[in-house]
Amino acid sequence: MGDGSVEHSHGHHMDPAVEYSSSKLGMWLFLGTEILLFGGLFAAYAIFRAKYPEMFFEQHVELNKKMGAVNTCILIFSSLTMAMGVSAMQRGKQKVTAILILITILCGLGFGVVKYFEYSAKFHHHIYPDTSIFFSLYFLMTGLHMLHVFIGLAILAVLFVLTLKGKFTAKYNTPVEVGGLYWHLVDLIWIYLFPLLYLIG
């Protein structure tokens, strides 16, 4: 999806303005489908929480609020650096953009490391996806989110390399912008997951 260099093999080039607005529209539509994908899990969450409020309340204490909070801060901060990166690219500052994307990548990796410790602690306490409906939801929601973090990191890595190579300018930076949009979605979903799973009651 981050491929904004829409170029026809048979000699047609899209008007840059059309290409820019098309890519942005395409990414927004794609983000809509991502939210619907998570929507199924959010619906399951709503149904089972209404059905078993005690289970959710009793079991959520097993989750590590501090680690969750740290990860929330990390992701929000990474969204800030990504937004700054997009803004820097629009002003043509390639080096600054590259550094900001790199910081964003490091934040994403940091998020993964924290999550790794969280999951390990759960397994250590013999808590698995089949332990209960609550932990099924916990593992599936955070797991699917983690998958999106990895996809986001892959996109960011490509953007980082292309920025270093000088592929983007103040005039042409569509991939940076739509890649940034994707990263914000990753952040946004986590902002919902954190209170829903860690801060019950």
Next chain:
Amino acid sequence: MANHTIAHNVYVPFLEKKGILSWILTTDHKRIGILYLISISFFFLVAGVFALLLRYELLTPASDFVQPHTYNVLFTLHGSIMVFFFIVPGLAASFGNFLIPLMIGAPDVAFPKLNLGSYWIYLLGTVIVLIALAKPADTGWTFYTPYSATTDTDVVLITLGVFVLGFSSILTGLNFIVTIHKMRAPGMTWHRLPLFIWASYATAVLQLLATPVVGITLLLLITERTLGVGFFDPAKGGDPVLFQNFFWFYSHPAVYIMIIPAMGVISEIIPVFARKPIFGYKAIAYSSLGIAFISFLVWAHHMFTSGISDIAATIFSFLTFLVAIPTAIKVFNWTATLYKGSIHLHSAMLYALAFVFLFTIGGLTGLFLGALAADIHLHDTYFVVAHMHYVMIGGTVMGFFGALHFWYPKWFGRMFNETVAKIAWFFIFIGFNVTFFPQFFLGVQGMPRRYATYPAEFESLMSLSTYGSWILGAGIIIMTVNLIAGLINGEKAPQNPYGSLSLEWQVPSPPPLENFEEIPHVTDWSYGYGKKK
């Protein structure tokens, strides 16, 4: 828009380049359309063979041709291949790809590389499902829990394949929406768009909104089988009806993903061969969006007997009746277009007329099933089977065959034998009705679907239905042979054999690589037939 560095007036048809790489690496929407057309036609024929086999088993009351388990596998493969490999991608991916840029006056879709990627993802999905055939599932195409969570056949792989196909569907829909928004030629305003474009747009919206939900549903089913998650398992506090809710939240809109493009095809064919402007253009255009909208509010009408509350059932029944309104608007407008038209019974037109007739039967019998009291009796009987085949074959497949015959000259630059095409149509029309009309009676008399055996009292209607399937199969063979023969030794097609006003007919047959030498300036809609010049 176009960057013309090549000299003008050199006509290079898009089919000119040869070699396997020119196909598997193509980003040309017309070639990608052909790739889809070949793939979906292949799966249509394969799933059709499964249908013939299971109808053959039903020729006699006893289970004497295959074992009941094999029968279950046969209807599962027939259903899931027809639905997920043929009819859902179907017209949207094949004709949508070929026609959308041509009809709106664009050189290609908005994201040509993504378009090719979508096709590869489709292929990946088919490969996964083919591997799954080693131990084929016996759950039916709906994969209902709890059975699908416990059967020892390979449910995980086939659902994973369907999940992958969903991605292809989402990306294609996304591409088309952006294309229709951003790539229209100057002067191609929304209300000048051909109705096929409106239909494709509504379809793409459904693909985007509904497919992710079935994606997550199938993932949950996979985790149910692999990780021991219990969302659909009552023993673990889950709810099997939740699976049905999730599944139909996608799969009911998916019914319209299947039918709306066919409605778009009919809206293109009828005015050309009635030589009259389409009646009620805006009503047809917006009714596509109306169907798309209502389709999200009716899913639970598949679950009236699954133990949902009376209030929910009543509301969903009422909402189901609402779908009939935009659908009927279309049927009335097509009929009004025919009224006092100068009708030419070209084979494409015959399929279009068959569509209107058969789809009306399919649609009206849907209302029987949407009515609560009647549905208690008819649920899971052959009445449902007949209803959905009247909509899916009588509707979508007739639309697909109509589109094949209508745009064939444009796409391939050749003509097929019109007389043979009419004979094939006749076999298909008769065969279809002989196969499926008796099933309405079987259903009313209480014959349940999905059984390899049946009581002797149903034998005459059951065997009649099987005989019909042979006539239908023969018709499809004649049609396929005729169309393939046309590719090999058909006459060269003129640019515009039917005198259509739509943009795709204003370029040579087959269209040049870049579609339009100059991006056209559109000054009128494409339905101004029968005006004095």
